[in-house]
């Protein structure tokens with residue numbers, strides 16, 4: 001981090017504020033300078049050997065400079081090397097393989113006589129399938145080339161799959177299970193595939209096996225010709241990646257990119273600041289409520305919980321205070337999920353509560369639908385989607401804060417959740433709300449990431465902006481509302497939401513076929529509670545806030561304005577994104593400003609969590 005200019009200490013509040021502002025400006029200027037220097041050193045996409053059409057297409061997407069993984073991977077893929085690319089979450093792995101893959105197909109397409117796809121991109125979940133498909137489609141459109149891409153999903157009917165393949169696509173994006181299904185049914189001719197396949201990509205490779213695709217991939221290897229270039233993209237290294245490497249890579253030359261090291265240093269993006277709040281189980285709701293209602297975290301916010309019921313509890317609770325949010329989980333129909341993601345990415349709402357219990361959906365199914373229970377007609381459970389994955393790989397756009405309302409069950413899960421912010425050149429923050437029962441896993445995560453606050457860049461610091469006073473001032477209102485959200489209310493809302501989404505899902509499907517860009521058909525942050533939220537709960541009265549909290553709110557707002565993110569969360573070009581130094585969490589403390597000057601939030605000690 002840039003060194004701070006020492007400014008003489010002043011005594012009055014006004015002078016202290018001035019001093020704070022001056023320091024803030026100095027840090028911003030310094031870091032902007034450093035960033036410019038770094039940008040100047042970097043290679044351009046042209047220098048990596050990319051086709052001018054692709055460079056122009058990227059430019060139209062406001063993507064001007066390659067990320068480190070792209071700098072290394074693109075030339076190697078263009079040379080035809082097999083690759084095992086491991087790089088941190090949000091580092092731009094998708095474009096790292098898509099750009100050279102498209103370039104290769106540009107060159108091959110005029111002589112095309114293939115009866116099967118030339119490129120197969122396999123991903124573990126349908127959400128990722130959609131995401132990669134959209135990215136390829138938009139690049140192809142922007143480049144104005146004659147390449148055809150389809151996505152194949154296991155939910156598609158046999159006739160839809162057949163129709164998709166009959167158009168002789170050049171690129172297929174799918175899950176291993178679905179491709180295997182097409183091969184088995186003869187919709188995809190094995191011989192034709194052997195003759196045509198020139199690039200095979202296994203994206204989120206480490207996850208493919210844990211999603212249970214091992215047999216499908218093994219079966220597929222028989223149809224992958226020796227000359228086919230194979231690319232394994234992954235954020236973490238694991239025994240599963242090793243297994244896949246052995247299973248699928250033919251060329252002996254395998255490259256693991258040098259820029260990545262161990263989990264601690266490389267997997268979590270450098271530009272994510274991590275915080276925690278320690279509190280009792282009873283106070284969890286008040287803490288998240290305070291964070292959101294007092295706007296002590298930057299929007300958009302992605303909140304992770306470990307169960308679907310909890311996501312509805314939170315949504316119902318927020319509703320009573322006029323905070324609109326949407327839920328995302330494996331129970332919802334796929335069209336709804338995709339639509340929720342699209343709306344969130346487009347900035348239509350600021351708070352998304354995602355259920356991630358870091359288990360495969362099959363395990364979750366088993367857990368959520370215990371067999372011996374008598375099946376009630378009313379509550380017959382919707383089966384969870386085994387191909388749903390919200391944590392891994394999904395490119396949530398412009399998420400500035402990830403909140404772990406429930407802690408993940410593994411350190412790996414933590415890393416992937418945190419990786420939903422700070423993507424590419426953006427910065428972000430995470431706040432984990434930890435209760436005593438979750439302390440064990442939290443301690444484990446901390447020990448992996450590094451516990452030395454001065455030396456470890458991945459140190460998880462106590463959240464500095466929320467004082468005990470601020471929490472206590474909201475306690476009465478929050479506890480009162482929390483009591484009204486009973487188990488029955490949660491269950492009813494969950495069932496109602498599911499019914500709505502199932503109905504809407506068909507409408508959505510039909511509508512989006514005709515109007516792919518129309519996002520306003522259905523709003524997913526609609527109010528679920530039967531009881532109309534009370535008007536008086538919408539705003540937190542001034543008298544409830546102590547001066548420190550008021551100051552914290554002001555600084556966060558100031559930073560939001562500096563980020564060009566006041567009010568509108570719609571996507572901006574990368575140049576307009578806020579810098580790490582502009583993150584108020586780095587420059588402001590809930591305690592006396594003087595202490596914050598010395599060491600930013602990391603010098604804040606552990607007293608904050610002791611208090612509550």
Ligand SMILES: Nc1ncnc2c1ncn2[C@@H]1O[C@H](COP(=O)(O)OP(=O)(O)OP(=O)(O)O)[C@@H](O)[C@H]1O
Pocket residue numbers: 062063064065066067070087088089090091092093094095234235392393394395397419423424425574
């Ligand atoms: N060179 C670049 N400059 C700016 N933005 C970029 C660049 N490359 C990719 N991006 C953007 O960064 C975001 C993250 O990219 P991507 O989804 O490929 O990350 P990832 O490495 O696959 O992450 P994960 O491991 O979580 O899947 C995307 O929104 C993408 O459009």
